């Protein structure tokens with residue numbers, strides 16, 4: 001299956017996905033990496049790897065609709081089966097989400113439905129929760145609320161700073177996002193019209 005990956009920055013999730021796919025030989029082709037920031041370090045890495053890249057700077061567009069339309073056209077030219085958001089820091093319009101219905105995946109650094117939005121590690125510490133983590137989910141119109149494919153949890157420790165907690169969560173992001181991409185590549189993830197997910201043969 002064909003994947004396009006969208007990033008905004010470091011791209012460590014993207015890197016893990018691509019490296020694990022290569023090492024383990026999943027039937028996955030990463031047809032393009034797209035960033036909305038020209039200086040995203042992840043774009044430099046992708047180029048070094050010989051991957052196709054594109055930069056679509058959101059600031060060049062008058063509004064979200066225009067940005068999303070252009071982005072969608074670039075993505076569609078590569079005919080991906082799935083579009084992976086990996087630290088992509090732009091909210092996508094309902095039109096864009098509809099165009100890629102059940103083909104658009106995101107990783108969010110919290111145990112959804114807890115702590116949608118930004119600064120999730122700060123939110124978790126402030127709330128005093130004992131467990132935090134990350135979620136891979138299908139993207140819907142409602143930010144950080146789509147059908148959940150996989151989650152992983154870590155303990156929150158007494159003296160955690162947001163940075164320390166973020167690093168603990170990131171290690172798990174690097175396990176579960178590649179795992180989900182493997183399942184997608186192997187055609188094991190089914191989602192029905194009401195958004196219920198079946199993972200075939202995965203226990």
Ligand code: GRF
Nearest residue numbers: 010011012013087107108109
């Ligand atoms: C990750 O924590 C992701 O969950 C969040 O932004 C971070 C991106 O990191 N949305 P990277 O670009 O994959 O290194």
